[in-house]
Amino acid sequence: MLTKIERRRGIALGLTSLVGIALFVGIAAFALLSWDAGQAQNRLLTAYNWRILQFTLWQATLSTLLSITFALPVALALGRRPAFPGRIWIVRLMALPMGLPVLIGALGLIGIWGRQGVVNSLLLNLGVEQPVSIYGLSGILIAHVFFNMPLAARLLLAALERLPAEYWLLSSSLGMKPFSVFRFVEWPAARRVIPGIAGLIFMLCATSFTLVLVLGGGPAATTLEVAIYQSLRFDFDPSRAIALSLLQIGITAVILAAISRFPAPDDTDSSLGRTNRRFDGRNWKAKLWDVAAILLATVFLILPLTSILLAGAKADLWKLLMSSAFHRAAWTSFAIALSAGLLAVATSLAIISARRALADIRHPGRPAKILSSALAATASLVLLVPPVVLGTGWFLALRPFGDVARFAPVLVAIINMLMALPFVIRILAPAIETHRRRTSRLSASLGLSGLPQLLRIDLPVLAKPLLTALSFAMALSLGDLGAVALFGSGELTTLPWLVYSQLSSYRTNDADGLALLLGAICLGLTMLGTAGQRRAGHG
Incomplete structure (x- = not known):
């Protein structure tokens, strides 16, 4: 039980965060709607916009289908082979694309699938005259599968590993063939999470920006977000940018509504890596199929990462490190990243505290229920209004006040904070809830609250999740x-x-070297976070 002061303080902090986020998003949305809205509405479904919309949905659909189609056999193979050599490292490898900057991954894919890449060089040596193109629709699909297939495989594997061990023992005692095991045991588990996984991947692909910007290859392969960027950055056509932004918001709203109808997939560490004793897949055909699926997926992921490492190593890294351009960019990036990170952690703590305070009310009224629902939906605002759309709205809102570049660092930091908010809440909320359950009685018995409780009881335990x-x-x-x-x-x-x-x-050459440096920095931060989470939660 919380005291009245703690409850009021928690609700006040959460309400302040909610109002701040709502104002930031609302001002951007208002600027979009009020800036020559009549002309933008007339241009909402022009032939150009319709073509962009069709391509956005088409590439997202294909990317989702390909990612899940390739992920399913990989997840099944990893589930059947708990003793596969290096299995834990393969599972960890599949988490790497999620922590890799998208731009770095795109450069690695160009190194493998580009005109001078490994794949096309091999195909040309084999006499294939039309090599694979990394630009256009084919390149976008390859890149989306690279980033999203491992995500889908991990989520599917987690669903399989959550099945009770008795399922495998019963299927073996009944003498079920491999297809029967798949039909009656594996597929029902996968089918329950596939809609949620598909919705998540579709959302990521429909709002894809960097990959399409780098690999799109021209107007024929452009998504809504890239078209918004081009409309302002190159053509300065605010009306078209607004019309495209409204289409983007409409699509993301529909996708989010559809995703909310399905259970959210989970890949918590408590399931991944757990090994159930399996009795199926003992014949040589099944073993060969599983080994091929695991190795192909591993090679598909490792090759672009290796390309980044090798191409970056060829650059003059010391010269790049000592260059003034790198120093300025690194300082700006770290300042924005630290600001965004601290804002994300502070906002998440406020939202979590408010939700806990509202849950502590024995008979909450309608306002408390509405506030609780609003706080729960806050993290989805950045999904509803993507970063490029937020940037467009604020660009238009601040343009009458002079050079928008003066406000850019603050805007970028806040937008990045909103992007990180869902992930930060997901990391902190379970840790804080577990800690509160374990220490609430101890704090009450010692008469600790406020700052003394924070310093003596909370921080020693929550320091690692906060660092993560x-x-x-x-x-x-x-x-x-x-x-x-x-x-x-x-x-x-x-x-x-x-x-x-x-x-x-x-x-x-310089781009490859800078990409390697940026990738190493981001990977180091991600590994630091993962290590802290593993020590804190799973030893």
């Missing part, structure tokens, strides 16, 4: 290109923007 959340939020911000894309200039250059600028100037 902060490092993960900083890694997301450091590797993000979407928020800074509209504002990037000589005055505001982050590390991803510096990499993209070098790539656009065809200075690929």
